[in-house]
Amino acid sequence: MGNRIRIAYLEHSAFAVDSNETMLIFDYARGAPPEGANEGQGYITPAFLERYKRVYVFVSHGHGDHYERGIFDWRGHPGIEYILGYDIADAPAGRRMSPGDTAVFGNLSVTAHASTDIGVSFLIDWTETGYRVFHAGDLNLWHWRDESTLREIEQAERSFYDAVAPLVGSPADVAFFPVDPRQGALYDAGATYFIAQTQPRFFIPMHWQGRADVAMDFARRAGEKRTRIIALTTPGETIAIEKGENDESEALRTLRAEPLGETLENRNIITEG
Numbered sequence: 311m312g313n314r315i316r317i318a319y320l321e322h323s324a325f326a327v328d329s330n331e332t333m334l335i336f337d338y339a340r341g342a343p344p345e346g347a348n349e350g351q352g353y354i355t356p357a358f359l360e361r362y363k364r365v366y367v368f369v370s371h372g373h374g375d376h377y378e379r380g381i382f383d384w385r386g387h388p389g390i391e392y393i394l395g396y397d398i399a400d401a402p403a404g405r406r407m408s409p410g411d412t413a414v415f416g417n418l419s420v421t422a423h424a425s426t427d428i429g430v431s432f433l434i435d436w437t438e439t440g441y442r443v444f445h446a447g448d449l450n451l452w453h454w455r456d457e458s459t460l461r462e463i464e465q466a467e468r469s470f471y472d473a474v475a476p477l478v479g480s481p482a483d484v485a486f487f488p489v490d491p492r493q494g495a496l497y498d499a500g501a502t503y504f505i506a507q508t509q510p511r512f513f514i515p516m517h518w519q520g521r522a523d524v525a526m527d528f529a530r531r532a533g534e535k536r537t538r539i540i541a542l543t544t545p546g547e548t549i550a551i552e553k554g555e556n557d558e559s560e561a562l563r564t565l566r567a568e569p570l571g572e573t574l575e576n577r578n579i580i581t582e583g
């Protein structure tokens with residue numbers, strides 16, 4: 311059972327990934343939950359975190375849509391650690407990382423990689439589960455063909471390709487990456503390049519600006535033989551991934567009705583493919 315993980319969409323670029331007694335949280339900027347709301351709606355609460363022995367909170371960078379200081383209200387948890395992009399200067403706790411840094415946190419080996427905006431992206435080798443997880447932060451091919459000069463476009467492409475190059479040859483099992491409709495026809499240029507170059511096994515679109523249709527459309531048409539794209543579009547929506555005896559027999563299961571933190575019971579699992 312050690313190699314089953316669950317992934318919950320929280321909002322925008324925020325996700326929770328758990329396995330047994332460990333929880334990873336990425337780019338959580340939702341703030342305190344409204345009265346009565348909980349992880350089932352994609353909100354993290356201190357009571358929820360109590361179910362885990364170890365909690366690792368990642369913040370790729372300090373933009374308001376990726377970072378909110380309320381995450382430090384969880385510091386009462388005895389097993390919590392904060393892993394932050396170098397640009398976050400006001401954090402009361404945690405380890406800041408710059409591109410190229412590698413550090414070990416419990417059963418995680420974390421390498422910070424470049425972003426094409428501020429902060430970092432994270433590549434995590436989760437030794438307990440055997441999974442490798444990538445969160446892009448704001449790493450993307452950010453250009454707008456209508457508004458940019460040719461030179462700006464070339465520069466954006468060069469810095470994006472340079473940032474992706476170190477990730478080639480270390481395919482992630484799960485990759486979270488931006489697919490942003492504000493870029494118009496080029497909304498998926500960065501994602502498509504990233505998939506072709508790094509070949510993650512599961513790719514989860516994020517940063518889609520409230521446009522679930524964009525994420526779902528990308529998932530429908532952009533999958534490749536090696537990469538399965540999964541659009542999670544409702545806060546709290548959760549999938550489980552399990553590695554089979556050999557990697558080819560992997561099963562993907564959806565747990566739409568089951569909040570994170572509940573025990574996994576097969577009767578609640580719908581097998582998709």
Ligand SMILES: [Zn+2]
Binds near residue numbers: 373375376447448
């Ligand atoms: Zn962003």
